[in-house]
Amino acid sequence: MSHPLLERHRPLLDQALATIATRGYWSAFAESPSPKAYGEEAPEAGRAAFEAHLGKAFELDQPGQCGWHTDETSPYGVALDVRYPVCDPQALVAAAQAAMPAWQALGAEGRVGICLEVLQRLNRQSFEIAHAVMMTSGQGWMMAFQAGGPHAQDRGLEAVAYAWREMSFIPAQATWEKPQGKHPALVMQKHYEIVGRGVGVVIGCATFPTWNTYPGLFAALATGNPVLLKPHSNVVLPAAITVRTIRAVLAENGLDPNLVALCLPPDRKAAQALYTHPEVRSIDYTGSNTFGQWLIDHCRQAQVYAELAGVNSIVIDSTDDYQGMLRNLAFTLSLYSGQMCTTSQALVVPAGGIETDEGHKSFEQLGEDLAGAIDKFLSKPEVAQAVLGAIQSDDTLARIDAAGSGAMGRVVLAPRSLEYAEFPRARVRTPALLACEADEAGHYAQEQFGPISFLVRARDTDAALALVEDLTRRHGALTLAVYSSREAVIEAATRVSWRAAVALSINLTGGVFVNQSAAFSDFHGTGGNPAANASYADSAFVANRFRVVQRRRHP
Amino acid sequence: MSHPLLERHRPLLDQALATIATRGYWSAFAESPSPKAYGEEAPEAGRAAFEAHLGKAFELDQPGQCGWHTDETSPYGVALDVRYPVCDPQALVAAAQAAMPAWQALGAEGRVGICLEVLQRLNRQSFEIAHAVMMTSGQGWMMAFQAGGPHAQDRGLEAVAYAWREMSFIPAQATWEKPQGKHPALVMQKHYEIVGRGVGVVIGCATFPTWNTYPGLFAALATGNPVLLKPHSNVVLPAAITVRTIRAVLAENGLDPNLVALCLPPDRKAAQALYTHPEVRSIDYTGSNTFGQWLIDHCRQAQVYAELAGVNSIVIDSTDDYQGMLRNLAFTLSLYSGQMCTTSQALVVPAGGIETDEGHKSFEQLGEDLAGAIDKFLSKPEVAQAVLGAIQSDDTLARIDAAGSGAMGRVVLAPRSLEYAEFPRARVRTPALLACEADEAGHYAQEQFGPISFLVRARDTDAALALVEDLTRRHGALTLAVYSSREAVIEAATRVSWRAAVALSINLTGGVFVNQSAAFSDFHGTGGNPAANASYADSAFVANRFRVVQRRRHP
Known part of the structure; x- marks a missing residue:
C-alpha cells in the first residue's frame, strides 16, 4: 500500500505531523543560505541556474500553447526577458482532467510521497528560486532566500502534513457486521476511495510568489487534484521554476506531467473563463479585495480560499x-x-x-x-x-x-x-x-x-x-x-x-516581529475575519479539497 | 482542563472516535425499542410524555416571544394542537450571542461533555421523540423510533466525535524556541483559543426532523457556536423537545440556556432577515433545491451546509x-x-x-x-x-x-x-x-x-x-x-x-437497503455532487465551524 517516495521521506512527514500537533519551533528546511546547509557549490550553481533563464524561452512542453508571455518586469530595474508559454486554459484543464485518474489511483501514500519529493527538489533549488523571487518581487536577498525558499517549502510541507493527517483517517476498507439476534449477522464489505474535487487553480501574488502559493498548491495536489498555477503576470519565474520541477518529478514517476501546469491565459476573457470553468473546483487566491470578491461571487462552482487585503x-x-x-x-x-x-x-x-x-x-x-x-x-x-x-x-x-x-x-x-x-x-x-x-x-x-x-x-x-x-x-x-x-x-x-x-x-521588543509567521507553529490568518477565509494551515484548509466515495457489498 | 461530563461520557466518545476511524458496525444507542434496552417503563412513559404535549402551549421561556405557532399538522390525521413560541429572531440572535463567550470559555472538553450529556438525555426520551416524529413526519412507528431516536442520536454523536477529533489537535499552548547560534534562543509562549464562528441556524426538514438536524446541531454546538433550531413549520414537536432538553442541560450546568433556541420566525420576511443576519455564520439545511439555492446565493455571510434534492x-x-x-x-x-x-x-x-x-x-x-x-x-x-x-x-x-x-x-x-x-x-x-x-x-x-x-x-x-x-x-x-x-x-x-x-x-439482495445509511460507517452524502455540499459526517463537516485564534509573547 505504501509508496517508495513516502518511505524515503517518512521521517520528514512524521516530524511535520508531530510539530503541527505540538506547535513548537521546527523548520524542515534550513533558513540560512549557508554552504554548510546547502553545500559549497549551491550559491554559485543557483545563481548560474537563475541567469541561464534570462533572455530565453522557458520551455515547459504544455498542451495548447498559443503564444509567449513577456510581461515580466523587475523592481530592481534588471532586464529579465524570459518568455513563458501562453496556453489555452481549456486545453490545460482538459489535460489536467485526463491526468487526474492516475493521480487518484496512486492513493494518499503515493501522492504525499511525490509531494515530499517535490519539496526536497525545490529545496535544493533554493538559491535559484531566491534569485528569481528577489528579481521579480523586489524582496531583499535574505528575505527572498528565506521566504521564497525554505519558509515557502515549510508552508508547503505543512499543507501536505495536514492533508496526510486528514486522508489517513479514511480507512481503505472496513467490514461492517451487524448482529441480528438469532439470525446470521448482516455483513458488508466496504471500500472508501479518496477522490479529489477536480482541477484546482492557484493564483499567485506579486510579492510572495512562492510563500503564498505553495500552501494551496500542495494542499490541492496531495488531496488528489490537478493544479494550474496562475502567477501574477509580472512575477512569473518563481512559479515557472516550481512547475517545471513538479512536472519533472511526475514524469520520472511515470505520471502525466500535465497534472500541474503553468497557466498564463492569453487574455482577460480567457482567464475569467478558466476561473468559472465547471471543472475548476478550487481556487486559491492571494491578492486584492476587488478581484478576490469577484472570484467569490462568480466562481460558485469552486471552493475559493482567499487571502485578501486587511488593516493590521x-x-x-x-x-x-x-x-x-x-x-x-x-x-x-x-x-x-x-x-x-x-x-x-x-x-x-x-x-x-x-x-x-x-x-x-x-x-x-x-x-x-x-x-x-x-x-x-x-x-x-x-x-x-x-x-x-x-x-x-x-x-x-x-x-x-x-x-x-x-x-x-x-x-x-x-x-x-x-x-x-x-x-x-x-x-x-x-x-x-x-x-x-x-x-x-x-x-x-x-x-x-x-x-x-x-x-x-x-x-x-x-x-x-x-x-x-x-x-x-x-x-x-x-x-x-x-x-x-x-x-x-x-x-x-x-x-x-x-x-x-x-x-x-x-509586547514584541526583541527578535520576533508581528509580521512574521512561522510554519508549523503560527497560523497565518484565522479565516475568521474579512482578510482571509482560510488559514495556513489547518484542517479546514485541506478537508474539503477531497471527498470520500464509498462502495459496499455483501462479501 | 477536563470537565466532569466529559469524564463521565468518555468511554462513549472513545468508542465513537475508534469507530469513525475503522468504520465497522457500532451503534451507541440501542435501535430496538425494547424494554431490555430502555426499561419496562419507557414505552408507556414515552407515550404519556408525548400525549402531555398535545393541546397545550410548549413553554420554552425564550426571549422576544411575540406570539404562538399553531401550524403543525399530522399526516395521520391526528389533532396535535400544540402551540409553540414565536420569537423575534433578532432577539434570539442577540441572546445567543450573549451566551457565546461562556460557551467558548468552557473549552472543547466542556462543550463536548455537555453535548454527550444531551445525547444521553435525548436517548432516554426516545419513545417520546418517536411518537412526536411519527405523528408529525408520517413515518411508521419503527422507523420513527429508530431514525428519529437512536439513529439520529448516533449521527449527533458522530458529529461530536468529529468535532472533538479536530479540536483536540489544537494544543492549548506551546513553547516556541528558535535557536540563534551563539546568541540566546528566541522564545515565545503561544496560546491557541478555539473560537466558534458565530450563531448557527439549523433548518430542519419535514420528513426527518431529528436525523437530518442533529448532525449540524451538534457539530455547530461542539465547535463553540450557539444554535437556533428552525424546524419545518408543520413538523415542530421533535425539535421543540430537543431544544427543551438542551436548554435544561445547559441551565443545570450553569450555562445560559439561550445558547440554543427554537426559532419559528413570525413571517417570511423575518425568516429571511434571520438567514442573512451578519452574525449568523453557519446554516445547516435539508430540503428543496429552490430554497437551498436561495440560502447559498443570499447568505454569503454564512457557511451553508446543504442537503438538497437529487435523483438516486x-x-x-x-x-x-x-x-x-x-x-x-x-x-x-x-x-x-x-x-x-x-x-x-x-x-x-x-x-x-x-x-x-x-x-x-x-x-x-x-x-x-x-x-x-x-x-x-x-x-x-x-x-x-x-x-x-x-x-x-x-x-x-x-x-x-x-x-x-x-x-x-x-x-x-x-x-x-x-x-x-x-x-x-x-x-x-x-x-x-x-x-x-x-x-x-x-x-x-x-x-x-x-x-x-x-x-x-x-x-x-x-x-x-x-x-x-x-x-x-x-x-x-x-x-x-x-x-x-x-x-x-x-x-x-x-x-x-x-x-x-x-x-x-x-448487489443488495438481503437485509441491507440502498436507502439506509449507518452512522460511524456509511458517509451520508459525499458533498461532491449537487445533492449535497457536505457529508454526515467527515472532517470537512466540522473543521470550518471554528477558527483558532493565537496569541504569543515572550515568556
Missing part, C-alpha cells in the same frame, strides 16, 4: 522597554517596504500618550521617536537595501508619493528614495509614517499596501481597543499587536483578538 | 438472485413511501433485458415482476402500515396522483390509497412504478419526492451507466446502486461512482 493594527498602551519597542516597530515597518500582508498599518495610541520605562511619552513624542528609530535603523545603506528591497508595483509607488504629500495625514516621517549602487534602476523607498485622528478613518481604514503607516490618536486605551476591534471585524486583519505593561489591557486585547478572530502578538 | 439511480444489469433483488427493491421503494432523500428513483435497465438466475428477463417482465414483488410485500395491512407510514405533504400527494394518471410515464404499478384502522384520516399510499425511455428525461430526471419510481429503458448497460453518471453529475444523488453478476460492470459502476462522487451499493 497595533494598540500601544504602555511599555517597559521603550527602545526595544521602537526598534521592533522600526524593523516591522521597514521590512520589504511594508509590502507584506502582515505589516502593521494602524498604530493606535491614546491621546494622552503612554507610560514607558523612560517616563511618559506624548503622542507626538512617540511619533518623533518612532520616526527617529526608523531613520536610525535605515541609516546604513547596506542595511537599508537588504531590509527594504524594492517597490514591487507602480500602484505602491504612487501611494508612497501620496503619503509623502500629506494627502493622507500629517507627515511624521516622509518617505525617501534611496540609491542602490548594485541596481541603479531599482526603485527603493523608505517608510512613510503619518499621524491622524481616530475619526479620520478615510486615511487609515483601508489597506494602504506598502510602507505607509499611521499613528492614530484615540481617546484612550479602551477606545483604541474598540477601534481596532471594529477595524478588524469590518476590514479584516492578519495581525494584531499590543504593547502594554498592564495585564488588564493585555487581557482586553486578547478578548478583542477572539471576537475579531485575529492573531495577537504581545 | 440503480443500474440493473444482471443478477444471480432475482427474487432477492426484487424483495430488496420492493422494500426500498416502499419504505416510508419513498419519502427519503436516499430512495432510488431511476431504475435504469438495458432495453434487451437482464440475465438472472431464473433466466433472461425482458424489460417488461422485470417491471411486471417488480410490481408483483411490491404488491406482495404490501399485501398484509399491518406490514403495509408499518412500512409505508403516511404521506407527509400535500405536494407529495399531488405528485402521486399525477404519477397514477399516466402523465409521468407508462404506469407499471398504480399507486393505491390504503385504509389505516387506527388512524382513519391517515393519508397512506402505495408506490407508483412507471416506465419510460431513456430520452424521456423530463419524467425521471428531476426529483419526484415520494413513492414514485421509474424503470428507464437504456440501450444497454454501458448506456445505462453513462446515463446515471450524467444524471448524478447534473442533478445530484445520495445513493447509487448496481445489480450485476459481471465484475467488469461492477468495476465500471465503481468508476462512475468516483466520477459522480456518489456512494455505491452493489
Whole structure:
C-alpha cells in the first residue's frame, strides 16, 4: 500500500505531523543560505541556474500553447526577458482532467510521497528560486532566500502534513457486521476511495510568489487534484521554476506531467473563463479585495480560499522597554517596504500618550521617536537595501508619493528614495509614517499596501481597543499587536483578538516581529475575519479539497 | 482542563472516535425499542410524555416571544394542537450571542461533555421523540423510533466525535524556541483559543426532523457556536423537545440556556432577515433545491451546509438472485413511501433485458415482476402500515396522483390509497412504478419526492451507466446502486461512482437497503455532487465551524 517516495521521506512527514500537533519551533528546511546547509557549490550553481533563464524561452512542453508571455518586469530595474508559454486554459484543464485518474489511483501514500519529493527538489533549488523571487518581487536577498525558499517549502510541507493527517483517517476498507439476534449477522464489505474535487487553480501574488502559493498548491495536489498555477503576470519565474520541477518529478514517476501546469491565459476573457470553468473546483487566491470578491461571487462552482487585503493594527498602551519597542516597530515597518500582508498599518495610541520605562511619552513624542528609530535603523545603506528591497508595483509607488504629500495625514516621517549602487534602476523607498485622528478613518481604514503607516490618536486605551476591534471585524486583519505593561489591557486585547478572530502578538521588543509567521507553529490568518477565509494551515484548509466515495457489498 | 461530563461520557466518545476511524458496525444507542434496552417503563412513559404535549402551549421561556405557532399538522390525521413560541429572531440572535463567550470559555472538553450529556438525555426520551416524529413526519412507528431516536442520536454523536477529533489537535499552548547560534534562543509562549464562528441556524426538514438536524446541531454546538433550531413549520414537536432538553442541560450546568433556541420566525420576511443576519455564520439545511439555492446565493455571510434534492439511480444489469433483488427493491421503494432523500428513483435497465438466475428477463417482465414483488410485500395491512407510514405533504400527494394518471410515464404499478384502522384520516399510499425511455428525461430526471419510481429503458448497460453518471453529475444523488453478476460492470459502476462522487451499493439482495445509511460507517452524502455540499459526517463537516485564534509573547 505504501509508496517508495513516502518511505524515503517518512521521517520528514512524521516530524511535520508531530510539530503541527505540538506547535513548537521546527523548520524542515534550513533558513540560512549557508554552504554548510546547502553545500559549497549551491550559491554559485543557483545563481548560474537563475541567469541561464534570462533572455530565453522557458520551455515547459504544455498542451495548447498559443503564444509567449513577456510581461515580466523587475523592481530592481534588471532586464529579465524570459518568455513563458501562453496556453489555452481549456486545453490545460482538459489535460489536467485526463491526468487526474492516475493521480487518484496512486492513493494518499503515493501522492504525499511525490509531494515530499517535490519539496526536497525545490529545496535544493533554493538559491535559484531566491534569485528569481528577489528579481521579480523586489524582496531583499535574505528575505527572498528565506521566504521564497525554505519558509515557502515549510508552508508547503505543512499543507501536505495536514492533508496526510486528514486522508489517513479514511480507512481503505472496513467490514461492517451487524448482529441480528438469532439470525446470521448482516455483513458488508466496504471500500472508501479518496477522490479529489477536480482541477484546482492557484493564483499567485506579486510579492510572495512562492510563500503564498505553495500552501494551496500542495494542499490541492496531495488531496488528489490537478493544479494550474496562475502567477501574477509580472512575477512569473518563481512559479515557472516550481512547475517545471513538479512536472519533472511526475514524469520520472511515470505520471502525466500535465497534472500541474503553468497557466498564463492569453487574455482577460480567457482567464475569467478558466476561473468559472465547471471543472475548476478550487481556487486559491492571494491578492486584492476587488478581484478576490469577484472570484467569490462568480466562481460558485469552486471552493475559493482567499487571502485578501486587511488593516493590521497595533494598540500601544504602555511599555517597559521603550527602545526595544521602537526598534521592533522600526524593523516591522521597514521590512520589504511594508509590502507584506502582515505589516502593521494602524498604530493606535491614546491621546494622552503612554507610560514607558523612560517616563511618559506624548503622542507626538512617540511619533518623533518612532520616526527617529526608523531613520536610525535605515541609516546604513547596506542595511537599508537588504531590509527594504524594492517597490514591487507602480500602484505602491504612487501611494508612497501620496503619503509623502500629506494627502493622507500629517507627515511624521516622509518617505525617501534611496540609491542602490548594485541596481541603479531599482526603485527603493523608505517608510512613510503619518499621524491622524481616530475619526479620520478615510486615511487609515483601508489597506494602504506598502510602507505607509499611521499613528492614530484615540481617546484612550479602551477606545483604541474598540477601534481596532471594529477595524478588524469590518476590514479584516492578519495581525494584531499590543504593547502594554498592564495585564488588564493585555487581557482586553486578547478578548478583542477572539471576537475579531485575529492573531495577537504581545509586547514584541526583541527578535520576533508581528509580521512574521512561522510554519508549523503560527497560523497565518484565522479565516475568521474579512482578510482571509482560510488559514495556513489547518484542517479546514485541506478537508474539503477531497471527498470520500464509498462502495459496499455483501462479501 | 477536563470537565466532569466529559469524564463521565468518555468511554462513549472513545468508542465513537475508534469507530469513525475503522468504520465497522457500532451503534451507541440501542435501535430496538425494547424494554431490555430502555426499561419496562419507557414505552408507556414515552407515550404519556408525548400525549402531555398535545393541546397545550410548549413553554420554552425564550426571549422576544411575540406570539404562538399553531401550524403543525399530522399526516395521520391526528389533532396535535400544540402551540409553540414565536420569537423575534433578532432577539434570539442577540441572546445567543450573549451566551457565546461562556460557551467558548468552557473549552472543547466542556462543550463536548455537555453535548454527550444531551445525547444521553435525548436517548432516554426516545419513545417520546418517536411518537412526536411519527405523528408529525408520517413515518411508521419503527422507523420513527429508530431514525428519529437512536439513529439520529448516533449521527449527533458522530458529529461530536468529529468535532472533538479536530479540536483536540489544537494544543492549548506551546513553547516556541528558535535557536540563534551563539546568541540566546528566541522564545515565545503561544496560546491557541478555539473560537466558534458565530450563531448557527439549523433548518430542519419535514420528513426527518431529528436525523437530518442533529448532525449540524451538534457539530455547530461542539465547535463553540450557539444554535437556533428552525424546524419545518408543520413538523415542530421533535425539535421543540430537543431544544427543551438542551436548554435544561445547559441551565443545570450553569450555562445560559439561550445558547440554543427554537426559532419559528413570525413571517417570511423575518425568516429571511434571520438567514442573512451578519452574525449568523453557519446554516445547516435539508430540503428543496429552490430554497437551498436561495440560502447559498443570499447568505454569503454564512457557511451553508446543504442537503438538497437529487435523483438516486440503480443500474440493473444482471443478477444471480432475482427474487432477492426484487424483495430488496420492493422494500426500498416502499419504505416510508419513498419519502427519503436516499430512495432510488431511476431504475435504469438495458432495453434487451437482464440475465438472472431464473433466466433472461425482458424489460417488461422485470417491471411486471417488480410490481408483483411490491404488491406482495404490501399485501398484509399491518406490514403495509408499518412500512409505508403516511404521506407527509400535500405536494407529495399531488405528485402521486399525477404519477397514477399516466402523465409521468407508462404506469407499471398504480399507486393505491390504503385504509389505516387506527388512524382513519391517515393519508397512506402505495408506490407508483412507471416506465419510460431513456430520452424521456423530463419524467425521471428531476426529483419526484415520494413513492414514485421509474424503470428507464437504456440501450444497454454501458448506456445505462453513462446515463446515471450524467444524471448524478447534473442533478445530484445520495445513493447509487448496481445489480450485476459481471465484475467488469461492477468495476465500471465503481468508476462512475468516483466520477459522480456518489456512494455505491452493489448487489443488495438481503437485509441491507440502498436507502439506509449507518452512522460511524456509511458517509451520508459525499458533498461532491449537487445533492449535497457536505457529508454526515467527515472532517470537512466540522473543521470550518471554528477558527483558532493565537496569541504569543515572550515568556
